[in-house]
Amino acid sequence: MQNQGEWQELGGGSRRRVLSYNDAVMLVEVNFDAGASGADHSHPHTQISYVLEGEFTYHIEGETRRLNKGDSILVPGDKVHGCTCLKAGTLLDVFSPMREDFIR
DSSP, X not given: OOOSOOOEEEETTEEEEEEEEOSSOEEEEEEEOTTOEXXXXXXXXXXXXXXXXXXXXXXXXXXXXXXXXXXXXEEOTTOOEEEEEEEEXXXXXXXXXXXXXXXX
């Protein structure tokens, strides 16, 4: 288990920090500048994203949804997804199981 790790710069106006995790679940805070994108990608983990601040468009398997403060979205494992930040903001991402690649 870990509590509030260091911020990691991801480039292109985004950064993340792992807040807490165990083998089953991980909570990650991701901060975006306006116009920054989370490139389309996939992973085997189920993901829930919650918009803490800002506005985003979220793309999952070719479908786009606009998310505002207080909205959330579930991304099933292995689905291609990404986001674009329309108004500077922060996402809270929950992954199950935890993302080992985030702690290496």
